[in-house]
Amino acid sequence: MSWSLNPNTMVITMTMSPYQDPIQFVIGPIHEYMHAYQTVYGYSEKAVASNQMGQSLWRGPSWWMEGSATFVSSLYCYQNPVLFEDITDRWDWEAYSRDLNTHLNNYKKSRKTIQQGATYDDWNLLENENLVHEIIYSGGSIACVFLIQQCRSLQKFMEIFPLIPEIGWGEAFKKSFGMPVEAFYMKFQKFVANAKVSKETPSEKESWCGFLKER
DSSP states (O other), X not given: OEEETTTTEEEOXXXXXXXXXXXXXXXXXXXXXXXXXXXXXXXXXXXXXXXXXXXXXXXXOHHXXXXXXXXXXXXXXXXXXXXXXXXXXXXXXXXXXXXXXXXXXXXXXXXXXXXXXXXXXXXXXXXXXXXXXXXXXXIHHHHHHHHHHHHOSHHHHGGGGGGHHHHOHHHHHHHHHSSOXXXXXXXXXXXXXXXXXXXXXXXXXTSSSGGGSOO
């Protein structure tokens, strides 16, 4: 995805072939569209005018930006199987559960926390350790599983975005999920510690992500 302020333009392109990975050819554009959605609601005129567009006050931490794009695109595709009618591969519960548990396993094995994937500098440090995907993408998406468990629906989860340009990401987070970010970080680490990875068989309803099975 590329974009500019003058003129106001945003372009989403796919550089992969549908024959290479049919599933990601469906999910990928929605992931990038989520970044477009984040951009629309992630900044106010004040942020643009004061050259603060990269500041977390407006855009949120890196784990949130990539984690919510990863999580929402995958869940939306799972909830809308019609998107896969024209391809042979399926994004059913078995496939989606395997993907979720792969993210959980990646994050657990990293032995780091999503707090270490918040800023641009954090991203660079993680890049040096080859852990960007594990912390920012996988950890961020698992964080969003925990957050949607609090608000119980994708529609409610998405209500944070219009609040961000009005009150900033931190306050929007608190209003949407009922806790300040610092409290969330502590609760999330307990959630991860208790979550059991299940890649061989789909997660059951009682598991850490089983509540997502019902479309």
